Amino acid sequence: MSFSRREFMQVLAVASAGGMALNHKDVLAGKAGAGQAMYDLPKFGNVSFLHFTDCHAQLMPIHFREPNVNLGVAEAVGRPPHIVGEGLLKHFKIRPGTPEAHAFTYLNFEQAAKTYGKVGGFAHMATLIKMMKASRPYAMLLDGGDTWQGSATALWTDGQDMVDACKMLGVDAMSPHWEFTLGEARVQEIIKKDFAGKLDFLAQNVKTNDFGDPVFKPYVIKEMNGVPVAVIGQAFPYTPIANPSHMVPNWTFGIQDDNMQKMVDEVRAKGAQAVVVISHNGMDVDIKMASRVTGIDAILGGHTHDGMPAPFVVKNASGQTLVTNAGSNSKFLGVLDFDVRGGKVQDFRYKLLPIFANLLPADAEMQTYITQVRAPYKAKLDEELAISEGLLYRRGNFNGSWDQLIVDALMEVKGADMAFSPGFRWGTTILPGQAITRELMMDQVAITYPSSSLNDMTGETIKTVLEDVCDNLFNPDPYYQQGGDMVRVGGLAYTCDPKADSGKRISNMMLKGKAIEADKTYKVAGWAPVAKGATGEPIWDVMEAYFKNHKTIAPRTINTPKLVGMAGNPGMAGM
Secondary structure (H helix, E strand, C coil), X not given: CCCCHHHHHHHHHHHHHCCCCCXXXXXXXXXXXXXXXXXXXXXXXXXXXXXXXXXXXXCCCEECCCXXXXXXXXXXXXXXXXXXXXXXXXXXXXXXXXXXXXXXXXXXXHHHHHHHCCECCHHHHHHHHHHHHHHCCCCEEEECCCCCCCCHHHHHCCCHHHHHHHHHHCCCEECCCHHHHHCHHHHHHHHHHHHCCCCEEECCCCEECCCCCECCECEEEEEEXXXXXXXXXXXXXXXXXXXXXXXXXXXXXXCCHHHHHHHHHHHHHCCCCEEEEEECCCHHHHHHHHHHCCCCCEEEECCCCCECCCCEEEEECCEEEEEEEECCCCCEEEEEEEEEECCEEEEEEEEEEECECCCCCCCHHHHHHHHHHHHHHHHHHHCEEEEECCCECCCCCCCCHHHXXXXXXXXXXXXXXXXXXXXXXXXXXXXXXXXXXXHHHHHHHCCCCCEEEEEEEEHHHXXXXXXXXXXXXXXXXXXXXXXXXXXXXXXXXXXXXXXXXXXXXXXXXXXXXXXXXCCCEEEEXXXXXXXXXXXXXXXXXXXXXXXXXXXXXXXXXCCCCEECCCCCCCCECCC
């Protein structure tokens, strides 16, 4: 099914007029014809790319709270994406109290979420993609990765539900990260069985351990309106560090600027007049790469889940590169239009469109597929485990309330003094009074290495762990930032100085009012071990055991560190 532009506008007008109105003057669906104001994006130029990333297997509309803490250090202080809340609205000139303000910030989240409804969902994204393609039939749809992981159904189907959804969506090319946690054999099976001749799986920076041969296609060149364009793939460079290396034992990763430059030069030599990279580096890494590698017109980025309303323009030796990041959880669709004349990009337009499920009607074909693929699991997904009295969210550099609930459960069920939970950025949000279903719980923990653990650790080891993760997050050189956000900590209080030297950022570690002793042993619970052969009950069993004893979940008191030297940092608000 496809739409002409006129047909799509008629669909939006009907949706606006019938039953979708919400009780707020700024809800676009509540004003006849106002839906077009957000989604009627006139085409520009002759080359177009549509981009989503980090959907983390969210086929259904969800709530998702943006961070109130996204600290930048060194050159990144005050630079997107390290601006939150009101500072972000001012920087990008977004009017407070609007749907866009809700989409891009955490401000007034609970009320705004009730007002504007859920975001994302593949059926609603499919509708928006068809609208954009009505005026840009030549546009390439690019998937930035972290697509096959993040939900119960993706875990239980070994990623197949998302593979089929992306084919139906019309994805042309993708670049990966969490896909690799399905293992080398499964990734190769999908590429050969499902993607052959339909979807290009691109990663210029993944090589074989033995001879350094490319594992995947590095790029693809296609024509749009007679213009040759190239898309180069960049997989997450630190996959064997952030995730279990035994899942990709035969492959090496890395940033590989030299090879990226080689690929850019190669596609230019083959006639490409526009070159884009679909990257899973993270935005700070992309900004640095854009300053070092020349000839890239735009980097459509992912990994750090930053919804950036406008590109960051990086000057380099041969001109400039646009660096974008398209958020997460199927919440946004990026639209990049180029005017390519005289063999090069002359001008551009970019828009990151929030996907409001109350505004965009569900695509019937995609909705039918989603209903069918979920049907065998529906009773299990819908089972209510508890009721949350407070807001449960994950996103942010330090503990979120969902993370706090996980470490609270680990400490209680495991009988631990303290608990660690990985600094994952994915995971949907639950509003106060909402039921915690098994599906919503699995949104936080659905991984292929879910074992929980209880270990004896000395105070010295605990500090080493915190220092290592903190350096991965706050190293002033983004090329040494190797993972997610700060490890989430339960039971342990500490002070953090993000601007301090490596190994000197963590201090004043306290447990129940007493200082942690370097040579004393403490019982530490955790989950998601990267070491091979780890055993232990999966984290979802730990959570369900906790919910059996706590049917009502009181609002969490979030255990965040005392921060030093961050006063006035525009990447922090509400702490």
